Amino acid sequence: MSETTRSPYLDVFANRRIAAMLLLGFASGLPLALSAGSLQAWLTVEGIDIRTIGFFALAGLPYTFKFVWAPLLDRFEPPFLGRRRGWLVLTQLSLVGACLAMAQFDPRDSVVAIGVVAVAIAFLSASQDIVFDAYRADLLAERERGAGAAVSVLGYRLAMLVSGGLALILADQWLGWPNTYRLMAAVFAACVVVTVFSPALAARDAKLDATAGARELIGFVAMLGAGLATYFLLRALPWGALDEGRFSRLALQTLSMFAAFAVALRAARWAGFPSFVKPWDAFFDRERAFALLAVIVLYKLGDAFAGTLSTAFLLRGVGFTQTEVGAVNKILGLSATIVGALAGGLWLAKRPLWGALMAFGILQAVSNFGYWLLSVAPKSYVLMAGAIGLENLCGGMGTAAFVAFLMALTDQRFSAAQFALLSALAAVGRVYVGPAAGVMVDALGWPTFFVWTVVAAIPGLLLLWWLRGTIEDLAGRSSPANSGRVAPQENS
Secondary structure, three states: OOOOOOOHHHHHHHOHHHHHHHHHHHHHHOOHHHHOHHHHHHHHHOOOOHHHHHHHHHHHHHHHHOOOOHHHHHHOOOOOOOOOHHHHHHHHHHHHHHHHHHOOOOOOOOHHHHHHHHHHHHHHHHHHHHHHHHHHHHHOOHHHHHHHHHHHHHHHHHHHHHHHHHHHHHHHHOOHHHHHHHHHHHHHHHHHHHHHOOOOOOOOOOOOOHHHHHHHHHHHHHHHHHHHHHHHHHHHOOOHHHHOOHHHHHHHHHHHHHHHHHHHHHHHHHHOOHHHHHHHHHHHOOOOHHHHHHHHHHOOHHHHHHHHOHHHHHHHHHOOOHHHHHHHHHHHHHHHHHHHHHHHHHHHHHOOHHHHHHHHHHHHHHOOHHHHHHHHOOOOHHHHHHHHHHHHHHHHHHHHHHHHHHHHHOOHHHHHHHHHHHHHHHHHHHHHHHHHHHHHHHHHOHHHHHHHHHHOOHHHHHHHHHOHHHHHHHHHOOOHHHHHOOOOOOOO
16 A cells, blocks of 8 residues: 555554654653542542542642743753653653652641642643653654544553553552552653653754843743742732632632733743743734634533542542442543544544534533433442443543644644643643532532533533634644644654
């Protein structure tokens, strides 16, 4: 079969670049559960209250702000392994240390310290994601993107099987949680070896001089300082009754963050931080840029609501054991996600992007009713398996389409910074719904909460429908920057 007619999916077996996406996707997916679902299980079995567990979702804040330091990772490179791979090795080695640190604490006595380490894991994970997303965008040819997106999701979900389902079973049956985190540190060490032998990218044409580098760092410090100062100043104001209710306190936190970001962006422009400002300007030059950003935030919002406390729901709300949750929710659920991601990739290889986004978006919204049924029916392993399998299958298809959508939006001139911005916005739902979800469950109960997860998906679908023409145009043409992309090279 000729190169022009061969399916991109055959490249999984014949193309080293696609194979690298599987292995590095695994490395990218490994940390998430360690600061989210698996940590949630550890806190739950140790008796930490549901509202505190809900607020632990804020440990994922680095995922929503990773675009702040993404330009530095795009602009500077460590003096080894060339573009992208040097940063990947540094973040993976740091994750080894963070997991070893987590193993030293007991949630009943050191919940704050565990929260700090969880934020550190999320920061390092978000940094690794920045570099991997840019590496994938730089490495793959346009015809490889569908296969690359699906295979990346496959590796990502396999990693979540290890740090999610397998970790729960190991912690419950043999190792306990501290030793399980030590085992995950060893897995991260193995990921370093994978990164070293991954394909290399061609070197940049332009060299960074000392003056330009100093200006970038000054701009970054000015932006970060202005943003933090604004946030803490706003939080120090006497808000009175507005800062007493659970929802109003969360709203004030959110508004303070938005105000701090606006000031930080202004400071970046004033101080001169082109690696941060130029990717933003390039993105907002496109038609309906704000609406496209809103789709990114809202598309998987219902899915994020349903999943944010799913481990606590199955353990405490229904009464399953850690081993049962690990075997069914994590292993079956993630297996269904992998199948869904691959099915979504196959669908995308033959059908338009917008149609896949809409079809999979509807499916992943409706599938949340399975959790509602599980919350009102008697305890049932069959019902648990059916609800989790369906929800994750549909979510996997939605994820494959969503990753392809983000890749289509990314300008190759600013691949790390722009993909970090877009994927950070995608993480907003997963992070910020956690505290709200904990309060809603405490106030309304599980059945009503899961009904609301379906309602939360509707705005994103309506906006997607409105943007049909824009997305079809986006998917139907190549970015002008792609034609000048430096071709990647492979080493032995």
